[in-house]
Amino acid sequence: MATDRPPAIRVQDLQKRFGDVEAVRGVDFEVHAGETFGFLGPNGAGKSTTINMLCTLLRPTGGRAEVAGFDVVTQRDDVRREIGLVFQDMTLDTYLSAAQNLRFHGQLYGVPSARLETRMRQVLELVGLWDRRDKDVSTFSGGMKRRLEIARGLLHSPRVLFLDEPTVGLDPQTRASIWEYLNELRHAEDLTIFLTTHYMDEAENCDRIAIMDAGQIVALDTPQALKAAIGTDRIRLETDDEAAAAAAIKRQFGLEASSVAGALELHVPDGERFVPRLLADLGVAVRSVSVTRPTLDDVFMTFTGRTIRDAEANPGSEIPAMFRGRR
């Protein structure tokens, strides 16, 4: 990650309101050139709205943003040339074949025709769809469509690639292979990647992540730093008498333990050293103990008050079902 280069994305006090809805309420961040930057947040947090402003599809109602050094309001065409996009919802023409979709895209972006066919082959081979290039997209599975969209986003050699939930609804193998492509690309093409996701394991792949909630960025750092900042480990304790154990923990250590899914949970710094003391002083029979280091899930929970799985299990009702369920 070269920090001496100008940032790939620079956002200052960016805002967007739709009537009464303040979708994005003044966010600030920079994404370095060559960085993979993740955007996390519950449904309706404003992630897609932010991406749509960065890719010039929405006009900000306040603040400013630059992508690849160009202003997203006053230098739209320059921004558009430098970016590749994979939207949250599918944007392929399913009537056309994979190759026709790519050719259309390459031509619109002015890829010279001599280069276009070579480049099409490169990106299609990258996502494993070269053999199916002449098949209609309507015959593709959800994962194949997604891979084709990623290939298309890369076709014109963008400097910044935006991916809005690139792997939602895909099986684990497909997700893993998409990440394989992305990692290969980061190195091969010196690409800056800006993505949103609900998956913690994907977030772990990012150089830095920002957590967005209700239109604001509530945390921004490397995954390691965010986890370290939580500072506490989680201890899970199965006992014969939960109520007595909880009372004892309160009395002996001054800590609150909560009952979660048939066990007591409490948060302490340096959990491994705490467990021996806990067992010695508790006075209630313990059946099992486990200590977990903070995960990004805990980070997410701390900053948004929800687990990331809750956030995904309750899709924002404002998004029509037909758009969400399309894969």
Place this chain on the structure above:
Amino acid sequence: MTTTVQTSLELAPVERPPTGLAADIRAARIVCHRELLRWLKDRRRLAAGLVQPLLWLFVLGTGLSRVVSVGSENVSFRTFLFPGVLATSVMFTAVFSGVSVVWDREFGFLREMLVAPIRRTSIMAGKCVGGAIVATAQAVIILALAGLADVPYSPVLMIELLAVLFLASLSITAFGLLLGARVANIQSVMPVIQTVITPMMFLSGALYPTSGLPVWLAFATKINPVTYAVNPMRHVVFSHLDLTPAAARVLDPGLTWNGWPVPFALQLVILAGLGLLVFAIAVKRFSKTD
């Protein structure tokens, strides 16, 4: 070409395309090409576009010819109907070609075009020309049946008709684009099409002669833009038939404003002018960024 392609992606930067008018036209051509590709793939649309005109021509035309007197024993009602059916066909096909921008929006593909480094005007122009070519091509199939309606296969007639058909298609596709410019889904635009297009068709003189109409109906016909597409088509067809002057007066009375006969060329100019105006408004509405 047998060059092997490396799987690893090299960093070669893409040359920037030219800007300015040449680039705009180029982009419009690409968008237009997609319209044609889609049409060629969609055989159902091709077939559906033919059913209605054939019904008009051979069912309505044959059925009504027994009760309708078209003023002359050597002209069948089908012949009279032929240009009107052509006009009706391009009208429906062209409006739907234009309105297909709503489908593009609903199924997401529009965003692929909107984020590309091209102007909104190019997208609209490409869809307009593409839609007009599709509408004209559909009409060609009906044109091929001219003989069944006793319309002669004269090359000059065909070329003149095609030119007028294409001009009408452009204007009407632009109208479809205007209807769809800001609409989010196809359900909300369908009723609009029904309530706008059907009256326009009936008030255009496509299906009955405009001579001797009551004053209100004559007036409605004259302010209806579609009249300026139907009337030239009819004029082209009838100028190639052997008609007695009396029959010509009834069947092809021409268009008058307050008694002044509107020249053929001016009718076409009005058709083109209206098309341009509608196109400009459509682009303006379409280009608004939220």
